[in-house]
Amino acid sequence: MIEESPLKIYVNVSVEFTKEGRLIPRAIHWDDGRVYEIQKITDIRRAASLAAGATGIRYTIYVDGFEKHLFYGDNHRWFVVANQNN
Numbered sequence: 001m002i003e004e005s006p007l008k009i010y011v012n013v014s015v016e017f018t019k020e021g022r023l024i025p026r027a028i029h030w031d032d033g034r035v036y037e038i039q040k041i042t043d044i045r046r047a048a049s050l051a052a053g054a055t056g057i058r059y060t061i062y063v064d065g066f067e068k069h070l071f072y073g074d075n076h077r078w079f080v081v082a083n084q085n086n
Contacts, residue, residue: 008052013070013078025059025070028080036063038070047071052081 012029028036040062047058049071056073071079 007082008049008054008079009082010077010079011070023057023072025061025072025078028063028070028078038063039065042067049079049081052079054079 011031013025014027014029016024016026018024024041025038027038030036038061041059042062043058043060045058046055048055049058049069052071054071054073054075056071056075059070059072061068061070069081071081073079
């Protein structure tokens with residue numbers, strides 16, 4: 001059984017697939033119906049989320065003017081890390 005981190009929030013993501021086979025996330029869809037367009041991607045790299053305890057491809061993105069990290073995990077699921085200040 002895989003233990004899930006309470007800091008890891010799985011989300012639906014609208015993705016563009018390029019002819020080269022790259023995944024380009026375009027929008028994040030929350031369960032409550034909110035949709036956040038990704039304005040810019042500044043970095044894509046393999047990385048670990050130490051807070052959420054997972055690894056995968058980390059996208060450094062801008063949403064509503066704020067820099068965030070969006071992960072495509074090794075389990076083929078998209079997630080963001082919850083704000084630890086809540």
